[in-house]
Amino acid sequence: MNCRQARDLMSAYLDAALSPSLRQDFEEHLQECPACTAELGSLAEVVSLVRSLPEKPVPDGFHQLVMTAVAAAHPAPRAAKVPLWARFDFSRFGRVAWAAAALVIFFGLGLAAGRYLFPASAGSTAYVPPSVTAKPASYDATVATGGNTVTDTVAGIGRQVAYSAKMDLQVQDVRAAAAAVSSLAEQNGGYVEESKITTGWFGRVSAHVKLRVPQAKFQATVDQVGAQGKVISKEITAEDITASYVDVTSKLIALQTQEQQLLDLLRQTTSVDDIVKIQKELEDVRAQIEAIKAAIQNYDSLVAYSAVEVNLSRPLFPWLSVVWPGLGGP
Amino acid sequence: MGPQSPENREALLVQRCQSGDLEAFGELIAPYEKKVYNLAYRMSRDAEEAKDLAQEAFVKAYLALPGFRGEASFATWLFRIVANVCTDALRKRRQQEVVSLGRQVETSDGEVMLELPDAGAGPSDVLEDLERQHAVERAVRSLPAEFRLVVVLRDIHGYSYEEIASIAGVNIGTVKSRLNRARQRLRELLQDGELFEPHNVYKTRAPSKGGAGR
Incomplete structure (x- = not known):
């Protein structure tokens, strides 16, 4: 073994990562080469110097910082709104499967025709809207978010429930119904968040209206909307956001405490370097406070104003009601 | 592995994260x-x-977690991401910035390295230790990203060659050779900085002080 080869093995030798035979060769070389022995000695010293570098403590508030950043990068809390058909991978759909699908459609049409010809066999399976079980609770605003300070503690937060409804309605005159539904927002002290009227195939008009009404008027609004036409589907959701709410509120309190501490520190500091550092920290903290206040306001409005989404359309051709009773006219 | 074992607990937490639990x-x-x-x-x-x-x-x-399938341990997987983020940032920065740590010297294998400025030595042992620590830190910081990563993972974090290979995404042979070269470079850098014989530093400093006095 020459010095060059020995040099390549030094690091592994220090880690006891050489095979027994290589190690023996290496040690034999060391015995006859003082230069390599000296080099190994200083290499070992370097390794021990690097090993003795102290571990750095994690900066204060690091966990909070990471969690805020993660929350900001977090995609929408609900699953992505991909329609069911788009999730299906058609490329995996083999020829046999296509044939099977065609058969199903063929027999399905035959069945429909049969039901059309013999209406007596068509069951009257009218859609029964689900009853609303969750009653809107009164919204008690315990946390002041408009001002500069959170006056109440996290413990003071009552249950925060955000109500929303989604309804599909069939009406004879879509435009008139859309106007009527929109006017319900104002009647109930709310506002129209979205309103869209689209003309589809064969001049078929449909509308989408999204209302926001005070939580107390939520149930009444849903009933009034339902009276505008035939309710095809109705979905009421009560989302308990207390946990998220408490979470952001406690974050806000923590950040405001931090802000106060930084301000105190700033008053005591005389070194320009430190002042610059503290100012930078302060900026960071204040940016986070702003972001969290915005989130809290968003939660507040979710709770204070319930969403009522309404889709309006005209019934399809009456004969289709035989296939799917829900599509028939009123 | 019981239901309360750390691995199991971690696996459960990973599942909860994957369903969006912050x-x-x-x-x-x-x-x-x-x-x-x-x-x-x-x-x-x-x-x-x-x-x-x-x-x-x-x-x-967090964003990549839905793709984590448990082929490696969570710790290894996490450290691979950290290593990638850090080496990327380091490479980007090295391209942008003219490093002012010391004068650049070309090593035998053609790569440009930094020769550290005088490591210095203080009057007291404590200060000397601190100076030495700073010199080691600077030497580590002057290594190129790939070399720095293996040395840090091995000598500061104490990972095995296998773990380092998995974190750095290279094979064990590469880990060994990078580690050897990285340590050798540190040795050269620190020896040039006369860290091993602090007394030499006084000697080299003395003339300049004397010059200022004259």
């Missing part, structure tokens, strides 16, 4: 924050940059 993510990363921060610290310029890099790595890990 709180579970906080619990999952808490035990690793110190190690991740320290790796970022050794791979970066200062505490401020280390904080940014560690934070970036955690965000990336």
Whole structure:
């Protein structure tokens, strides 16, 4: 073994990562080469110097910082709104499967025709809207978010429930119904968040209206909307956001405490370097406070104003009601 | 492995994160924050940059978590992300910046290295230790990203060659050779800085002081 080869093995030798035979060769070389022995000695010293570098403590508030950043990068809390058909991978759909699908459609049409010809066999399976079980609770605003300070503690937060409804309605005159539904927002002290009227195939008009009404008027609004036409589907959701709410509120309190501490520190500091550092920290903290206040306001409005989404359309051709009773006219 | 074992607990937390549970993510990363921060610290310029890099790595890990299938341990997987974030940042920075640490010298194998300025030595032992520590830190910081990563993972974090190979995404042979070259370079750098014989530093300093006095 020459010095060059020995040099390549030094690091592994220090880690006891050489095979027994290589190690023996290496040690034999060391015995006859003082230069390599000296080099190994200083290499070992370097390794021990690097090993003795102290571990750095994690900066204060690091966990909070990471969690805020993660929350900001977090995609929408609900699953992505991909329609069911788009999730299906058609490329995996083999020829046999296509044939099977065609058969199903063929027999399905035959069945429909049969039901059309013999209406007596068509069951009257009218859609029964689900009853609303969750009653809107009164919204008690315990946390002041408009001002500069959170006056109440996290413990003071009552249950925060955000109500929303989604309804599909069939009406004879879509435009008139859309106007009527929109006017319900104002009647109930709310506002129209979205309103869209689209003309589809064969001049078929449909509308989408999204209302926001005070939580107390939520149930009444849903009933009034339902009276505008035939309710095809109705979905009421009560989302308990207390946990998220408490979470952001406690974050806000923590950040405001931090802000106060930084301000105190700033008053005591005389070194320009430190002042610059503290100012930078302060900026960071204040940016986070702003972001969290915005989130809290968003939660507040979710709770204070319930969403009522309404889709309006005209019934399809009456004969289709035989296939799917829900599509028939009123 | 019982139901309460750390591995199981971690696997459950990973599942909860994958279904969008932020709180579970906080619990999952808490035990690793110190190690991740320290790796970022050794791979970066200062505490401020280390904080940014560690934070970036955690965000990336959170976003990549749905793709984590448990082929490696969570710790290895996490450190791979941290290593990537840090080496990327380091490479980018090295391209942009003219490093003012010391004068550049070309080593035998053609790569440009930095020759460290005089490591200095203080009057007291404590100061000497501190100076020595700074010199070692500077020497580590002057290594190219790939070399720095293996040395930090091995000598500061104490990972095995296998673990380092998995984190750095290279084979064990590469780990061994990079580690050897990295340590040899540190030795050269620190020897040039006369760290091993602090008394020489006084000798080399003396004439300039005398010159100022004259």
